[in-house]
Each structure stands twice: as structure tokens, then as C-alpha cells.
Amino acid sequence: MQNHIAFFDTTLRDGEQSPGATMNLQEKLALAGQLAELGVDVIEAGFPASSPGDFEAVKTIAARTRGAQIAGLSRCLEEDIDRCWEAVKVGEDPRIHTFLSTSPLHMEHKLRRKPEDVLKMIEVGVRRCASYTDNVEFSAEDASRSERDFLCRVVETAIKAGARVINLPDTVGYAQPEEFAALVRYVIENTPQSDKAVFSVHCHDDLGLAVASTLAAIRAGARQVEVTLNGIGERAGNASLEEVAMALSVRKAYYGFTHNIVTEQLYPSCRMLSMIIGRPIQEHKAIVGENAFAHESGVHQDGMLKNRETYEIMTPQAVGRAESSLVIGKHSGRNAVRSRFESMGIKLEEAELNVVFEAVKKLADRKKILHDDDLRALVHEEIYRMPDRYRLRHVSVQSSDAGGVPPTAAVIMDVDGQEKSGAGFGAGPVDALFNVIADIVGRETELEQYAINAITGGTDALGEVTVRLKGGACTAVGRGAHPDILVASARAYVNALNSLIKLESEKCGNN
Ligand code: KIV
Numbered sequence: 001m002q003n004h005i006a007f008f009d010t011t012l013r014d015g016e017q018s019p020g021a022t023m024n025l026q027e028k029l030a031l032a033g034q035l036a037e038l039g040v041d042v043i044e045a046g047f048p049a050s051s052p053g054d055f056e057a058v059k060t061i062a063a064r065t066r067g068a069q070i071a072g073l074s075r076c077l078e079e080d081i082d083r084c085w086e087a088v089k090v091g092e093d094p095r096i097h098t099f100l101s102t103s104p105l106h107m108e109h110k111l112r113r114k115p116e117d118v119l120k121m122i123e124v125g126v127r128r129c130a131s132y133t134d135n136v137e138f139s140a141e142d143a144s145r146s147e148r149d150f151l152c153r154v155v156e157t158a159i160k161a162g163a164r165v166i167n168l169p170d171t172v173g174y175a176q177p178e179e180f181a182a183l184v185r186y187v188i189e190n191t192p193q194s195d196k197a198v199f200s201v202h203c204h205d206d207l208g209l210a211v212a213s214t215l216a217a218i219r220a221g222a223r224q225v226e227v228t229l230n231g232i233g234e235r236a237g238n239a240s241l242e243e244v245a246m247a248l249s250v251r252k253a254y255y256g257f258t259h260n261i262v263t264e265q266l267y268p269s270c271r272m273l274s275m276i277i278g279r280p281i282q283e284h285k286a287i288v289g290e291n292a293f294a295h296e297s298g299v300h301q302d303g304m305l306k307n308r309e310t311y312e313i314m315t316p317q318a319v320g321r322a323e324s325s326l327v328i329g330k331h332s333g334r335n336a337v338r339s340r341f342e343s344m345g346i347k348l349e350e351a352e353l354n355v356v357f358e359a360v361k362k363l364a365d366r367k368k369i370l371h372d373d374d375l376r377a378l379v380h381e382e383i384y385r386m387p388d389r390y391r392l393r394h395v396s397v398q399s400s401d402a403g404g405v406p407p408t409a410a411v412i413m414d415v416d417g418q419e420k421s422g423a424g425f426g427a428g429p430v431d432a433l434f435n436v437i438a439d440i441v442g443r444e445t446e447l448e449q450y451a452i453n454a455i456t457g458g459t460d461a462l463g464e465v466t467v468r469l470k471g472g473a474c475t476a477v478g479r480g481a482h483p484d485i486l487v488a489s490a491r492a493y494v495n496a497l498n499s500l501i502k503l504e505s506e507k508c509g510n511n
């Protein structure tokens with residue numbers, strides 16, 4: 001399809017390599033389902049040979065996700081490739097994505113191999129992938145700093161060995177858009193049999209150019225883009241899926257390409273990711289940030305009232321940010337709740353709906369109107385969490401500004417199914433809470449980050465707390481949401497402790 005752009009989403013692989021963006025199996029599975037709803041063509045579910053946890057996650061996603069091809073990443077080594085195939089083979093149209101560095105710098109210092117040896121490794125590796133499937137992608141890591149004619153030999157070797165997708169990454173975000181487009185065009189025009197492969201690009205954002213380089217490469221002949229939700233990924237991140245998709249849609253007449261992204265699912269997808277990794281979307285982030293459709297100045301507001309197109313190049317509805325006219329509150333029934341979730345793109349099994357419905361009722365007792373973001377936070381709290389070793393039951397906290405009376409906290413929680421309780425003091429109420437929980441679980445950690453964010457406006461808004469804990473060599477992020485910010489804080493802290501244990505059992509999930 002000459003005029004079609006395939007979206008290859010790597011949020012679960014490159015995105016997860018972003019510090020603090022670790023996800024548990026349940027969360028990865030939920031996100032993979034949402035990516036399929038969003039209409040991505042390929043989901044890169046992980047790097048199976050990197051850890052037993054990653055292998056299990058890719059295998060489970062491959063088994064349970066329908067509506068998108070499932071890819072696994074693999075170094076160009078026999079044992080990695082075999083492991084990758086083992087994980088993805090049950091998926092829909094499974095893909096092996098193998099890679100090897102091709103720049104002089106990487107070949108000499110990272111691989112310590114001669115260019116001819118690298119060509120041989122590519123030939124042998126890709127051939128092994130092709131012995132399993134014809135859905136093979138080869139990436140020339142650090143392509144943008146590779147020598148052009150050598151890159152053409154690399155691509156020719158990979159195509160001859162059976163690769164059907166050739167990916168040219170700007171691994172360190174070094175290329176300038178025109179320069180990168182020229183490289184893509186050169187490789188396509190100067191590689192024998194380049195018409196046998198689809199060309200793809202994968203741009204990092206170190207100079208803030210990932211989306212620009214991706215779009216320039218499309219005009220030079222790339223027909224697959226590798227992107228992530230909210231642009232998360234190694235270092236400064238990857239090209240953002242929502243920005244590339246909306247550029248192609250809003251400027252369709254300019255680009256002239258079709259794609260399968262259901263743009264109304266963009267905001268729900270980005271928001272789901274932000275809740276899973278516990279990082280709020282930057283306020284001024286294009287397409288999905290809080291301010292992306294806010295018009296503050298009088299002149300702009302006046303223009304908007306006269307004709308929206310004066311200052312709005314796309315509608316909030318087009319990216320899934322429409323406010324619903326159906327209000328969920330205390331008196332809403334099960335069907336209203338179910339249909340509200342369905343219109344947000346969240347399908348719940350009957351048992352899940354029961355759990356969420358109870359939680360909706362409880363929250364509606366404290367908060368008059370529940371917004372979509374409150375409902376998403378509830379689903380995250382109630383459904384996507386893994387069964388945990390530590391479970392919070394009750395907290396009670398006393399603040400104080402009297403000199404001799406320090407803030408105090410009392411906590412009841414389950415540790416390995418056994419009820420435990422404790423009480424203690426701290427410099428402030430959050431400190432008191434965290435001290436007591438740390439005492440109960442008998443574990444010292446370092447609190448690296450504590451952030452609080454109000455989900456939706458009003459004094460009755462849900463407080464969303466994110467904490468980052470360091471314990472030994474691992475760092476884990478935890479999240480908690482509740483109208484009482486101290487309860488949300490305790491939940492986030494306990495959630496981070498549970499994640500830390502899981503990470504430690506998977507050797508920090510490091511690739
Ligand atoms: O940035 C990069 O080069 C990569 C490859 C593994 C595709 O992530």
C-alpha cells in the first residue's frame with residue numbers, strides 16, 4: 001500500500017526503557033489492549049531475552065491481544081532470536097524484530113567487530129529469524145551515524161536474508177530532519193531490491209526533532225513509523241505517536257497518506273499510560289496536554305466564539321477529549337456506568353464491572369460528579385493492579401502545628417495475608433505515614449520523588465500521588481488515587497513497595 005503509513009508502537013519496549021516507566025504484567029496487558037483499540041498496526045511488546053519477566057509479558061500479550069501484529073525485539077544472536085520467537089509465536093501475525101549496530105563508532109567500540117563481521121552476523125541472524133516467520137524486521141542501530149554506502153550493503157544483506165521491514169533508527173536523536181530524509185531516500189534508491197522491503201524509521205528526541213524527522217522521512221519514502229504514546233522512551237524519548245498521527249490527519253492534503261489510527265482513542269490511550277506509569281502528561285504537551293485546547297487570552301477567546309477555526313486546527317473531540325453529556329454520580333445505575341466506560345474505550349468483563357461499580361458508588365458518596373479521568377483512575381486502582389504482597393487496609397493521620405505534638409499516623413495493613421498494625425510520628429503527616437509503613441514491612445528505602453496532582457478540578461477532586469522509591473539497585477514507581485490525599489499517599493507508597501519486590505525478583509527489569 002504505497003500511500004499507507006503503518007504505525008509500529010514501541011511504548012511497551014523502548015517506552016518502558018524510560019527511567020521510572022516500568023509496568024507490571026497486568027498493566028502491560030491492559031495497555032496492549034488499548035493500543036489495539038487505538039488501531040496501531042504493530043505492538044512491540046518487549047525484549048523477551050532481556051529478563052524472564054519480559055519473556056512472560058511478551059508471551060502473555062501475544063496470546064491475549066488481537067487486532068495488531070505482536071513484535072518482540074531481539075539482538076542478532078541465535079539464542080535471543082529463538083527466545084523471541086518462543087514468546088511471540090502465539091500472537092497474531094507475530095514479528096521478530098532483530099537489530100545490530102552499523103555505525104563506525106558502535107561497531108568499533110560497542111561491538112568490537114569489523115564491518116565485514118557485522119554483515120555476516122546480520123546475514124546469519126536474519127536468516128534464522130526467517131526460518132521461523134516471513135514477518136521479519138531488521139534495524140540498523142545508529143543508522144543516522146552510519147556510513148551511507150555501508151548502510152546500503154547492510155540493508156541489501158538483510159533483505160536477501162529475508163527481512164521484509166527495514167528500520168533506520170536515529171538512535172541518539174542526532175540527525176536533522178532534511179538530512180535524515182536524504183539518508184532514507186539515498187538508501188532506498190541505492191540498495192538493490194529495496195522494493196522488496198517496507199522502510200521504517202525510529203527517531204529519538206534528544207534535540208527535540210523526533211517527530212519532525214519522522215515526518216520528513218515519510219516524505220522520503222518511509223512507510224512505517226516507530227513511535228510511543230506521550231513520546232516516552234530512552235533518554236529524551238521517541239517520536240510521539242499522537243503528534244505524528246495528528247500531523248498526518250490534520251495536514252492530510254499536504255502529506256496525502258492514510259493510516260489506521262482511530263484518533264478519538266488518542267487521549268484515552270495517552271491518559272491510560274500516564275496513570276500506569278504514574279507520570280502526569282506535561283500541561284503544554286501537543287494533542288494531549290491539559291492546555292492543548294485551552295484558550296486564555298481575550299483576543300483568542302473572542303476569535304473562538306466567532307469561529308472556532310480562528311485558533312483551533314483540530315477539535316478536542318477528534319483526539320478523544322470530548323466531555324460526556326452523561327454524568328456519572330451517586331444515582332447512576334450499572335448500565336450507565338458500563339456504557340460510560342464503553343464510550344471511553346474501556347471494556348469490562350462482568351466481574352470487573354461489579355468491582356468497579358462498587359468503587360464508583362463509594363467515590364460518588366464523597367464526590368458529586370465523576371469525570372472521565374476519575375473513572376479511568378478507578379479502573380486502574382481496582383482492576384489493573386497485580387495481587388500484591390502488601391495491602392493497605394486503614395490509615396488514620398493527625399496533622400499538627402503545635403510545637404510539642406508531632407504529626408502522627410496509624411496504619412493497618414496485610415503483609416503476606418497477615419494483618420499487621422503500627423503507629424508513629426514524622427516531620428509531617430506524609431512522613432509519619434511513610435515511617436509507619438516502612439516499620440510494618442521492615443524495609444528501608446529512599447524516597448526519590450513525591451508528586452501530587454489533582455485529577456479534575458474542585459476541592460473534592462481525586463488526589464493522584466506518585467512516589468519513586470529506591471531500594472538497593474532497583475527503583476520503583478507507585479501510584480495511588482483517593483479524594484483524601486493522605487490515603488492516596490499511603491496507597492502510592494505501598495504500591496511502590498510492591499513494585500520494588502517484583503522488580504527485584506526480575507533483577508530490576510533491566511534490559
Ligand atoms: O533506538 C534504537 O536504535 C532502537 C533499536 C533497537 C530499534 O531502539
Ligand code: ZN
Pocket residue numbers: 014169171202204233234
Ligand atoms: Zn530506540
